[in-house]
Amino acid sequence: MEHFFVNTAHALVAWLTGLGLAPGWADLILLVVQWIAVIIIVILNITVLIWLERKVSGFIQQRLGPNRLGPFGMFQTIADAIKLLTKEDIVPSQTDRMIFKTAPMVFIIISVMLYVVIPMGDGMEIVDLNVGLFYFISIGSLSTIALLMAGWGSNNKWSLLGGMRSVAQMISYEIPLAFSLLGVVMITGSLRMSDIVAAQSNIWFVVLQPIAFITYFISATAELNRGPFDMPEAEQELTSGAYTEYTGMRWALFFLAEYTNLVAVSALMATVFFGGWQGPWLPSWLWIIIKTYLILNVFFLIKWTFPRIRMDHLMSFSWKFLIPVSLANILLTGAGIEVLMRMGW
Amino acid sequence: MYGTGLLKGLGITLKHTFEREITQQYPEQMPVLPARFRGNLQLDFQDCIACEMCTKVCPNGVLSLESVRDDKTNKKKLMSYSIDFQYCMYCNFCVENCPKHCLHFDHNFELAAYDRENIKKVYQRPQELVTDLPEEIVAAEEKNQKRISVMIGALQKDAPKILGKLLEDEEKGKVLAAALASDQDKLEKIAVMMVEDIEKAKKVAGALANKAAKDHPKEGNVVA
Amino acid sequence: MSLNDIVFIALAGITLLAALGVVLSRNIIHSALFLVLTFLGVAGIYFQLNAGFVGLVQIMVYAGAISVLIIFAIMLVMDVEPDQTNLFNQSTPTIMAGGYVSVLLAAGLAGAIWFTKWPLSAVQVGDQGVEKLAGMLLGPYVVSFEVAAILLLVAVFGAILLAKGVEDK
Amino acid sequence: MAVNNHDEEILAKNNIIVTTFEKLWNWGRSRSFWPLSYGCNCCPIEMMASGAARFDIARYGYEVFRAASRQADVLVVAGPITAKMKPAVERVWAQMAEPKWVVAMGNCAVSGGPFVDGYSVLPGADTIFHVDVYIPGCPVRPEAPFQGLLELKKKVEKQ
Numbered sequence: 001m002e003h004f005f006v007n008t009a010h011a012l013v014a015w016l017t018g019l020g021l022a023p024g025w026a027d028l029i030l031l032v033v034q035w036i037a038v039i040i041i042v043i044l045n046i047t048v049l050i051w052l053e054r055k056v057s058g059f060i061q062q063r064l065g066p067n068r069l070g071p072f073g074m075f076q077t078i079a080d081a082i083k084l085l086t087k088e089d090i091v092p093s094q095t096d097r098m099i100f101k102t103a104p105m106v107f108i109i110i111s112v113m114l115y116v117v118i119p120m121g122d123g124m125e126i127v128d129l130n131v132g133l134f135y136f137i138s139i140g141s142l143s144t145i146a147l148l149m150a151g152w153g154s155n156n157k158w159s160l161l162g163g164m165r166s167v168a169q170m171i172s173y174e175i176p177l178a179f180s181l182l183g184v185v186m187i188t189g190s191l192r193m194s195d196i197v198a199a200q201s202n203i204w205f206v207v208l209q210p211i212a213f214i215t216y217f218i219s220a221t222a223e224l225n226r227g228p229f230d231m232p233e234a235e236q237e238l239t240s241g242a243y244t245e246y247t248g249m250r251w252a253l254f255f256l257a258e259y260t261n262l263v264a265v266s267a268l269m270a271t272v273f274f275g276g277w278q279g280p281w282l283p284s285w286l287w288i289i290i291k292t293y294l295i296l297n298v299f300f301l302i303k304w305t306f307p308r309i310r311m312d313h314l315m316s317f318s319w320k321f322l323i324p325v326s327l328a329n330i331l332l333t334g335a336g337i338e339v340l341m342r343m344g345w
Numbered sequence: 346m347y348g349t350g351l352l353k354g355l356g357i358t359l360k361h362t363f364e365r366e367i368t369q370q371y372p373e374q375m376p377v378l379p380a381r382f383r384g385n386l387q388l389d390f391q392d393c394i395a396c397e398m399c400t401k402v403c404p405n406g407v408l409s410l411e412s413v414r415d416d417k418t419n420k421k422k423l424m425s426y427s428i429d430f431q432y433c434m435y436c437n438f439c440v441e442n443c444p445k446h447c448l449h450f451d452h453n454f455e456l457a458a459y460d461r462e463n464i465k466k467v468y469q470r471p472q473e474l475v476t477d478l479p480e481e482i483v484a485a486e487e488k489n490q491k492r493i494s495v496m497i498g499a500l501q502k503d504a505p506k507i508l509g510k511l512l513e514d515e516e517k518g519k520v521l522a523a524a525l526a527s528d529q530d531k532l533e534k535i536a537v538m539m540v541e542d543i544e545k546a547k548k549v550a551g552a553l554a555n556k557a558a559k560d561h562p563k564e565g566n567v568v569a
Numbered sequence: 570m571s572l573n574d575i576v577f578i579a580l581a582g583i584t585l586l587a588a589l590g591v592v593l594s595r596n597i598i599h600s601a602l603f604l605v606l607t608f609l610g611v612a613g614i615y616f617q618l619n620a621g622f623v624g625l626v627q628i629m630v631y632a633g634a635i636s637v638l639i640i641f642a643i644m645l646v647m648d649v650e651p652d653q654t655n656l657f658n659q660s661t662p663t664i665m666a667g668g669y670v671s672v673l674l675a676a677g678l679a680g681a682i683w684f685t686k687w688p689l690s691a692v693q694v695g696d697q698g699v700e701k702l703a704g705m706l707l708g709p710y711v712v713s714f715e716v717a718a719i720l721l722l723v724a725v726f727g728a729i730l731l732a733k734g735v736e737d738k
Numbered sequence: 739m740a741v742n743n744h745d746e747e748i749l750a751k752n753n754i755i756v757t758t759f760e761k762l763w764n765w766g767r768s769r770s771f772w773p774l775s776y777g778c779n780c781c782p783i784e785m786m787a788s789g790a791a792r793f794d795i796a797r798y799g800y801e802v803f804r805a806a807s808r809q810a811d812v813l814v815v816a817g818p819i820t821a822k823m824k825p826a827v828e829r830v831w832a833q834m835a836e837p838k839w840v841v842a843m844g845n846c847a848v849s850g851g852p853f854v855d856g857y858s859v860l861p862g863a864d865t866i867f868h869v870d871v872y873i874p875g876c877p878v879r880p881e882a883p884f885q886g887l888l889e890l891k892k893k894v895e896k897q
Contacts, residue, residue: 138628142628457886
């Protein structure tokens with residue numbers, strides 16, 4: 001079971017080259033197949049995930065959550081998807097049509113692109129970039145543009161305010177996000193994901209870098225626009241923020257992209273701080289799924305526990321607390337590495 | 346220390362996650378309602394003395410009733426009682442003021458309806474209580490019933506002719522008769538109308554005939 | 570034509586078309602968004618040249634931060650019809666002067682590219698770009714690196730000071 | 739779309755796929771009503787209670803109370819519509835995407851209730867749009883909207 005997916009990929013390439021294709025083209029086709037696989041996994045996973053969040057939020061409030069459709073209400077998301085697919089598609093007349101229509105697509109494409117570098121098992125990265133971690137951060141920073149496009153294109157005050165809020169928030173929290181990961185990079189000496197996983201074979205980085213983990217967790221929550229940092233969506237004041245004017249499937253694409261981002265960030269957290277796919281007995285790809293889902297549950301718990309915090313508190317928390325702390329963490333890590341190297345480790 | 350409050354909050358939600366759910370599964374498991382819960386307003390028809398205390402006290406004009414006076418005993422008899430529930434605000438005045446305690450709220454709260462007309466509840470005098478009324482009314486009612494049954498019989502025997510006469514158009518009568526042949530209920534309703542209010546019957550029959558002519562032009566011709 | 574060529578032509582085409590879009594759009598927000606696409610195309614070309622780190626810096630700094638800043642600034646200051654924010658100058662002398670400068674620039678660039686000998690390096694560009702870059706920045710060029718950092722810090726402080734203003738006594 | 743039994747028989751002979759898709763869509767739609775809430779004081783409180791732990795509207799999958807009208811399916815009118823509020827309600831209703839339904843919850847929404855004679859209150863939500871399900875009550879119990887929505891579900895399934 002361990003090498004099932006890797007062997008399948010090798011077999012596919014071998015078969016394609018056997019048909020007389022040049023190796024470059026065979027690799028390209030493999031890449032396309034991997035992309036399609038990622039998209040299918042993302043969509044299936046999100047069906048489960050939305051059900052899980054509704055169920056978990058129910059349990060937190062001592063409710064039952066969806067339980068009418070299928071076993072434990074698992075088909076609830078399918079019903080929602082069918083409904084959203086058949087909803088009327090409204091493009092309001094005064095919108096900036098080009099931007100309004102492309103924004104959800106940009107958002108979902110960027111979210112799916114994050115999966116390229118995540119090691120989903122032993123040797124199961126789509127591309128093992130030598131700058132993998134940096135790739136994740138910089139592609140993640142692009143999603144601000146999609147939200148700005150949605151906010152501007154809708155030609156709606158709430159949308160614009162929501163878009164601007166989310167951009168202000170995401171730009172501020174990107175800095176502690178990147179800085180907190182720097183500590184890990186300093187210890188590993190590499191931005192390559194497989195190196196980071198390999199460096200954790202003895203001890204997880206969450207033990208070596210607790211401060212970095214906490215700052216990363218907080219800023220990742222803010223970066224995902226999830227509660228308690230969901231100011232851009234704030235239903236009570238901005239109806240739905242940047243998504244206010246979107247109907248049916250366009251809105252569903254935004255929703256899909258948000259959950260895709262959530263899973264990607266959780267998987268990255270599992271990779272960087274919790275030893276990635278490493279674990280005893282079970283196959284490696286199962287381990288990363290288990291770890292990702294545990295982290296996702298913590299995200300759910302946090303969202304359904306804390307009330308939304310105020311916009312100015314949000315910003316000052318990032319600039320006045322998280323950034324200094326993550327910088328201090330870098331200093332501490334550097335000093336620690338230097339001391340340990342002098343001691344002859 | 347920063348963050349202890351957050352952890353405490355997380356702990357509380359985590360604790361609740363593993364506690365027993367308190368949800369009542371409504372359609373299968375009905376809620377246990379307190380004894381004085383006010384659901385649907387009900388009337389005990391026999392006990393009502395048509396004193397109209399309830400209709401007078403009702404602030405929203407929910408209740409209305411029809412009654413006849415029995416000259417011999419000088420007492421009113423209730424003919425029909427209607428509760429237009431969509432205006433009710435559950436103030437309980439009618440129940441409190443009813444001298445015979447024949448109004449009460451039951452525990453039924455499932456009142457959803459597709460039409461506003463269906464919310465209104467009308468109590469007609471039940472058949473077994475009709476004999477209780479003053480003689481001339483009973484006699485009139487009996488006569489009426491007889492006429493209706495005769496009319497129904499006639500309609501069942503020779504519908505096209507009677508309906509044609511009613512509509513003053515034989516073709517239409519035939520069409521309508523063909524359409525109503527399979528619909529005993531409607532036939533009887535038209536019969537009642539013809540006895541009680543001939544103008545209304547004409548109107549309704551005309552509308553029905555037009556509709557029938559539109560829906561099944563061929564079938565009507567075949568019968569003809 | 571190899572796969573490499575096809576990818577290059579696609580990327581260069583996207584970049585050029587997006588750059589034209591920046592210039593020709595009548596709506597300044599559209600211009601700014603085309604600018605993002607231009608940056609992404611350039612980043613793609615960096616990737617193709619095996620300079621992944623530079624490409625990612627391009628994405629993060631230019632596409633992710635600077636263009637967002639541009640769009641943000643436009644949104645904050647704009648209060649007119651969006652379709653009339655990026656109009657062309659209609660006066661003949663301006664058009665002629667602009668045309669002259671662009672022809673001159675294009676000719677200069679084309680000549681420079683045409684007459685330069687592009688030596689093909691025998692050394693394969695490896696996968697170790699990041700390590701080499703880090704070694705350079707923190708080795709021989711550490712002083713200039715730090716000076717640049719201090720300059721940026723001073724600029725940030727200056728911006729804060731300007732934004733806060735000086736209190737009257 | 740009105741497909742009656744007669745048509746369905748003909749369709750079943752020629753093109754069974756059409757009817758199955760209709761059924762699939764109605765299946766999805768009827769199980770995922772996302773309410774858009776409107777209300778004043780008492781019925782909305784009961785509506786909130788219906789989302790809470792003891793009653794739990796989430797069991798049917800109807801718990802996604804959207805704040806934006808574009809993403810909602812069912813407009814739950816839980817309160818009297820005043821003359822001043824009428825344009826706003828009409829606008830929100832126009833903003834909602836098809837297919838959409840209206841549920842009048844509570845006597846004020848059904849008929850105007852105690853305010854029916856007032857100069858400023860509309861006599862019922864059906865004066866401005868077609869109401870699919872009326873839920874009388876003053877205020878309704880938290881279970882009553884469940885019954886109303888389940889009635890609406892039956893109606894949508896038959897559509």
